[in-house]
């Protein structure tokens with residue numbers, strides 16, 4: 001959906017990017033890694049249209065494609081609450097107030113900030129501010145999201161929480177391009193990783209997307225739970241009273257559902273699991 005076509009960038013006489021070429025496909029999460037100063041942020045800004053390349057071009061599938069860009073640092077001095085700040089930005093874009101309010105409520109819920117909706121952002125932690133930056137980018141329903149070091153400076157728990165949110169957005173079909181230094185998180189979130197080295201870009205890794213599904217089912221008879229031998233097709237499962245909760249791969253989820261139905265279970269829910 002976006003092709004980076006022989007992008008080069010020089011600052012004064014310093015060559016930062018040298019004929020960088022790659023494509024970003026639909027529903028794909030791509031990460032860029034590289035040493036400090038290797039040109040990651042410069043490349044993201046060029047793709048977002050915030051910086052001009054010295055040579056080359058960015059080819060978008062649709063000229064009107066909306067790109068959401070989240071810089072590494074969220075401003076420190078925002079005196080508005082998330083409700084006020086996001087409403088103001090949405091109104092400036094001309095979004096109608098009723099649907100804008102609903103969108104903000106949904107975003108606050110997704111980012112687990114509903115309890116902080118009316119507290120000034122300047123009092124927030126770095127991770128919370130980072131979430132506001134992403135919410136701001138999502139407010140105008142982008143077709144593509146670019147995040148510069150979204151996890152930097154966050155404690156491990158906040159990193160995990162944000163990685164879960166990125167996975168959720170990815171599962172909903174939003175293509176994402178981000179930079180990150182944390183190997184474990186790259187593996188959790190990225191489908192592909194590219195490395196910038198001396199201005200050139202090289203494909204580093206491809207992580208197969210193995211999605212875990214959580215299936216909740218209830219036994220519809222008064223008999224004890226039947227012996228299902230789920231160990232072979234399930235990552236984990238637990239039984240509580242009449243309820244059975246099973247985690248399995250997306251590929252095997254249909255097989256599990258059929259097995260449950262034929263053994264007198266009623267399926268309550270089938271959802272992707274990010275843990």
Ligand SMILES: Nc1ncnc2c1ncn2[C@@H]1O[C@H](COP(=O)(O)OP(=O)(O)OP(=O)(O)O)[C@@H](O)[C@H]1O
Pocket residue numbers: 011012016034035036037038039040041042043
């Ligand atoms: N506006 C600018 N003017 C001159 N040089 C710049 C400018 N912006 C970036 N640079 C230089 O370009 C090089 C690449 O910077 P960039 O911020 O893209 O690297 P990075 O890989 O994102 O680094 P980090 O991992 O530290 O964030 C650096 O040497 C930087 O000093």
